Amino acid sequence: MHAEILGNRVIPSSESIIDANRTPILLLKASRAGISTLPYLVTDSVRNIMSVFDFPVVVFAVNPFCYDGFKTAKNKSALYRAVKSLGMNYKFAVCAQPLRGEMVSFKSFFGKCEQDQALKEISERVYGVFGIPICKLHVQRVGGEAFLCGFQPLKKEEIVSQDLRLIGEEVSEMSNLGEHLVG
Amino acid sequence: MNTWLAKIACFVEKYNFSDPREERALENFKQAAVRLGHEFDFMFRGDVSGIRGYDAVFIRATTDPLFTAYVVSKTAFELGLKVIDDPKSIQICGNKIHQYALFEKYGVPHIPTLFINKDEFHHRQILDIFREFGKPVVIKAPYTSFSRYVEKVACETSFREVALRFFRKSDVLTVQKFMPTAFDWRVGVLNDEILYVCKYMIPKGKWKHGAKLRGKPTVIWGRTFSMKRENAPVRLKEVALKACGIIGHGLYGVDIKEVNGEYVVVEVNDNPSIYAGYEDLRNEDVYGKIISYLAD
Numbered sequence: 017m018h019a020e021i022l023g024n025r026v027i028p029s030s031e032s033i034i035d036a037n038r039t040p041i042l043l044l045k046a047s048r049a050g051i052s053t054l055p056y057l058v059t060d061s062v063r064n065i066m067s068v069f070d071f072p073v074v075v076f077a078v079n080p081f082c083y084d085g086f087k088t089a090k091n092k093s094a095l096y097r098a099v100k101s102l103g104m105n106y107k108f109a110v111c112a113q114p115l116r117g118e119m120v121s122f123k124s125f126f127g128k129c130e131q132d133q134a135l136k137e138i139s140e141r142v143y144g145v146f147g148i149p150i151c152k153l154h155v156q157r158v159g160g161e162a163f164l165c166g167f168q169p170l171k172k173e174e175i176v177s178q179d180l181r182l183i184g185e186e187v188s189e190m191s192n193l194g195e196h197l198v199g
Numbered sequence: 200m201n202t203w204l205a206k207i208a209c210f211v212e213k214y215n216f217s218d219p220r221e222e223r224a225l226e227n228f229k230q231a232a233v234r235l236g237h238e239f240d241f242m243f244r245g246d247v248s249g250i251r252g253y254d255a256v257f258i259r260a261t262t263d264p265l266f267t268a269y270v271v272s273k274t275a276f277e278l279g280l281k282v283i284d285d286p287k288s289i290q291i292c293g294n295k296i297h298q299y300a301l302f303e304k305y306g307v308p309h310i311p312t313l314f315i316n317k318d319e320f321h322h323r324q325i326l327d328i329f330r331e332f333g334k335p336v337v338i339k340a341p342y343t344s345f346s347r348y349v350e351k352v353a354c355e356t357s358f359r360e361v362a363l364r365f366f367r368k369s370d371v372l373t374v375q376k377f378m379p380t381a382f383d384w385r386v387g388v389l390n391d392e393i394l395y396v397c398k399y400m401i402p403k404g405k406w407k408h409g410a411k412l413r414g415k416p417t418v419i420w421g422r423t424f425s426m427k428r429e430n431a432p433v434r435l436k437e438v439a440l441k442a443c444g445i446i447g448h449g450l451y452g453v454d455i456k457e458v459n460g461e462y463v464v465v466e467v468n469d470n471p472s473i474y475a476g477y478e479d480l481r482n483e484d485v486y487g488k489i490i491s492y493l494a495d
Contacts, residue, residue: 021297041273058247109244109267
């Protein structure tokens, strides 16, 4: 942000980084960009979640201190545990979504991933909206459709040599296209 | 039939109602809204998903890019609602390093300031700082609010102790020249107009408005003197407006020191405190002006 304030072009922007890491903002911006998402609820109340969604539900943290992805809850007590844990003992709100299918988590590098077409499309479009080159995406697969559910920064230890090769190829391709001259 | 002109949500947390002066101020906002024909609802963390049903959002809970208040602000902004505080202001005011960089870039008069980096922190650097600013100096963490994480140091040992403590949470700190004054000006600004002007007095024997008693966790606050905005010095108002103008066009509280007849900005705060009987004492239209801005 400091570089941005001083007039430099920064990719990804600090705004994109903050927004992608807050699930409700991620989903709002993604759905406005035409990426399929499911309905979601931002709250710190288990009762609110139960009044809106039937079990099972998937819960994401809204605070920036949890890196554990998400928790699924099939009943009330599991939901209490999930809200308490991801809300850091009710200090922060959580983002709940209905769990209608299967959760799939995968790495995305420069909008590319080694998944099926539906997930490849989500990965590419999320990269188009937020411009974050290295991340993990959480997607719900319902029948033949895929819905974006969450975003997670990728830890250094999660990047394996195969990923590094992919990143290297992508960077050299960008350099060949002259993109290193800007930004 | 719904006859409200605008629906305004006021995002609050439970702690906003723990101080009776703030609780009264929130009630004053509600009354001002109703008087002007608007609906005004308090929105807590559990009700955030209902934000789409409103025309404007007024955030009174403490703002920080890490807090739920930012999610509320950004959601409102993305949905095209009028919002105080807007997400950009929260980002800039949440980090004083960025703010001082902006002051320098746009020539806003501010307290002489240096940045120190965790990796370059060295004995010689401390000596250079003392040589340039004299002793004592003020060390400030970038995420300071309510006078916290701002400490005065007069020797290398305490400089190191404070800096290392602040470096745990931030790689860069600000060091400022110590400018003792009997009070700090607090100028409330809304949409590039002066909203209120106060003097935040420094408690006797202390050096900042909110100071801890020695060895106790209690914070004592200096008295607040409010004055009519028309009566405030013209140059003070100019400096306040210039400082806010580079951040945004929302609601801000600018802290300014008056040193030898010159006004220097200490910092610009988003989400400024508005307590009944304090900031509003000589400018009672504070509530109405903010509501009108939100409903406009």
